[in-house]
Amino acid sequence: MNAAWLIAKSVLIEAMRRREIYAIVLVSTVIIGAVFTVDFFGLEGIVKFYREIALQVMSVATSLTVVVLAARQLPREFENRTIYPLLAKPVSRARFLTGKLLGVMLAAAFCFGLFMSVYLAGALYLGGGIPWALFAQYVYLQMLQFLVLATLAFWLSMLMNLDAAITLGALFMATSSVVSNAMVFVYDFVAPPAQVVLRVLNVAVPHLELFDLSEKAVHSELEMGGVRQQFWQPLGLDTMLSLTLYGGVFAAVYFGCALWCFRRRAL
């Protein structure tokens, strides 16, 4: 049996049995469910409001779950000394870390899958149709975002203690798009040396907002003159490939850095 898959399976089993994911989904569902109590938008408005809130809550909750889950994988192994019998088997550290990442991604998919079930149930209940192609792209790009966050959390957890890694990872996740927008906004108003710094940051820090198609998925259709029209088309294949490459490069770099630290670490 493949070592990475076996390790991934153990991560998934733990994630499912710890029940944290269910608690997060439950709390988020209650928050999303509160939308149904709002009655000042009319039916069309509430459908969009529900979708917007639900997708945001789902994205934030799953991202946070991924950051916490990924950040604690290695420190917990060190702290509980469970890493010794694992690495005593003929498993390289690279394969071990790959297994951990795969496990975190499977747990993320499980968590996001639960959210999707809740979301789709609500959306179908409210009616209004679902732009399936755009929605599938949204899910795919979200998974790509989780991959970037998971690898970043792995790396952070090798550089600092668990609490600091979770805090920094969560902070990055929450502020990434705001900071990215702010950088673009202030670029013209700062001195040339600072512009160089901003340019470097612009390239070095991933723009997580690129992985968020929720706005398009929510507002894909507009009613114009009594006729429902497709407002946002699904992204083209070249755009999807570019985004995959973009996310993939960041994930590979973060994973490489985490592995480099992990390989050099005395246990």
Next chain:
Amino acid sequence: MDSPVIQVRDLVVEYGSGQKRNRAVQGISFSVADGECVGFIGANGAGKSTTMKTMMGFLFPTSGDVRLFGEPAGTAESRIRVGYLPEVSLYYPFMKAKELLELYGGLSGLSRAELKKRIPPLLERVGLGGKADVLLKNFSKGMQQRLGIAQAIIADPELLIFDELSSGLDPVGRHDLRDVLLDLKKRGRTIFFSSHELSEVETLCDRVIMIHKGRIVTEARVADLMKPLNIFEIAFSLPAGEPPAALAQLGAQRDGAGWRASIADASLYARAVALLAEHGATITSTATRTRSLEDYFIELVRRDEAAAGA
């Protein structure tokens, strides 16, 4: 001649950096041959676990070389034929015993069918029969240790490295474990383990390596080591009451109304008896007592500490 299963050459391991640098292992060398059972003894902080962790690739040597089956320590290739029990056995609390063994067995390259065949008798063998589907968070420390032994031997490895062998086990557990190890030894497996239970080492090992403050202080076959551990005890009485100065070399101590001398060197026994007769002593009894490995070890450590303090 076959190359040794374990080969440690001039191993130095340091922790920390700068002024906080601590040299845990200070240039030790030893080897373990195929089929040998070797006990690695030392006080807490002597460098046992550090050496064993370096063998497994968890720690990196500052200098020197460690090889298992001729492969550099730390590579996946060097661990293919090794079963390892860590100093503290803790396992994923949210997994069941069976799942955990499937994980470790799978990582050792066993197929699903093979695992299905091996796990139930293995759990029986380590005294965990009927616990296959119990979550590990419900396992006691001793049960976790038994499971640790099961994970170490699941792939029937040629070399077993056990760090603190019977840690957390009750007397029954230690007895069961001894049976498991004797069976493995009989089947020609190479066993290298550390333990604070020196009676265990006496029973199981062909050879012992004693380490103190990162240095090997004794390396000998158990049989050879036990020979000079015989102590000849002579109880005697003296007409004058106090032993004369000439008898001081016997180191006699008062024992009730008489005196008792312990002589560790067999060659001095006849001389001691002659000396006592010369001074009119009446020998009331003689006996041979075997010092344990523990006595020897404690004496060795104290001697080393006294020498360091001098």
